[in-house]
Amino acid sequence: MQQYFITGTDTEVGKTYVSEYLLRAAAKVGLKTLAYKPVSAGCERVGDALVNEDALKLQRAATVALPISQVNPIAFAPPIAPHIAANLENTTIDIDAIDGGLKLLQQHQPDLLLVEGAGGWRLPIGQGGFLSDVVKQWRMDVIIVVGMRLGCLNHALLTAEAVRADGLNIKGWIANQLSADMPNYQQNIQTLESLLKAPKLAEIPFSQPNHIETLNDLAKIFS
Numbered sequence: 001m002q003q004y005f006i007t008g009t010d011t012e013v014g015k016t017y018v019s020e021y022l023l024r025a026a027a028k029v030g031l032k033t034l035a036y037k038p039v040s041a042g043c044e045r046v047g048d049a050l051v052n053e054d055a056l057k058l059q060r061a062a063t064v065a066l067p068i069s070q071v072n073p074i075a076f077a078p079p080i081a082p083h084i085a086a087n088l089e090n091t092t093i094d095i096d097a098i099d100g101g102l103k104l105l106q107q108h109q110p111d112l113l114l115v116e117g118a119g120g121w122r123l124p125i126g127q128g129g130f131l132s133d134v135v136k137q138w139r140m141d142v143i144i145v146v147g148m149r150l151g152c153l154n155h156a157l158l159t160a161e162a163v164r165a166d167g168l169n170i171k172g173w174i175a176n177q178l179s180a181d182m183p184n185y186q187q188n189i190q191t192l193e194s195l196l197k198a199p200k201l202a203e204i205p206f207s208q209p210n211h212i213e214t215l216n217d218l219a220k221i222f223s
């Protein structure tokens with residue numbers, strides 16, 4: 001079973017977009033896939049349940065059908081930092097629930113299991129803890145999604161530094177084109193290639209969710 005934690009240079013940089021792409025690429029080469037979004041903030045209330053858009057997208061892109069409550073066990077309604085949302089509800093984020101949720105998914109024995117974080121690498125989860133502490137316990141390899149926009153160089157380098165300081169392996173980074181025409185895109189890619197000291201796994205084009213070469217590049221990650 002290959003398992004990767006998908007982090008990003010920030011919130012809204014394309015972690016979900018790239019995770020869906022990775023799941024489609026893996027499915028295309030016949031892999032059994034699952035995805036997990038342990039903690040979400042920004043949900044719609046559907047009956048008694050809180051449904052997060054990321055979790056829905058991951059649920060639909062995976063090959064194993066799972067109830068949304070298993071894809072995303074900890075969900076908060078407002079689109080804010082999750083530990084603040086928890087605090088507003090007089091509750092806390094339960095690390096055992098995050099860990100138990102992963103174990104439940106692992107029982108399906110997928111070939112590929114992706115775990116999407118929330119926000120960036122050092123996401124606080126309350127009581128002085130961080131989501132990265134849980135990933136450390138799991139000893140999971142990390143994939144960094146770099147949202148290609150001004151400021152991404154600093155964010156990408158700091159993220160890689162923090163992941164390594166936590167003793168985890170960076171499987172690689174993925175450049176995600178958040179716009180059709182980032183100024184000096186190639187120079188930014190070259191800067192990341194020379195400074196990140198981790199493999200560039202792929203470049204995801206802007207608004208082309210089924211680009212064949214990109215799907216092929218992503219599938220190579222799992223071979």
Ligand SMILES: Nc1ncnc2c1ncn2[C@@H]1O[C@H](COP(=O)(O)OP(=O)(O)OP(=O)(O)O)[C@@H](O)[C@H]1O
Binds near residue numbers: 015117177178208
């Ligand atoms: N390559 C791309 N082409 C077109 N749109 C994109 C691309 N990457 C991301 N987007 C869009 O940018 C927005 C943010 O992407 P996404 O939701 O994947 O970010 P995220 O890092 O998962 O955010 P969060 O921290 O909320 O989980 C979405 O509307 C998504 O559809």
Ligand SMILES: C[C@H](N)[C@H](N)CCCCCC(=O)O
Binds near residue numbers: 041078082
């Ligand atoms: C609401 C947003 N889209 C994410 N779900 C949560 C992002 C939390 C970021 C916390 C922070 O680092 O400031």
Ligand SMILES: [Mg+2]
Binds near residue numbers: 015016017116
């Ligand atoms: Mg997301």
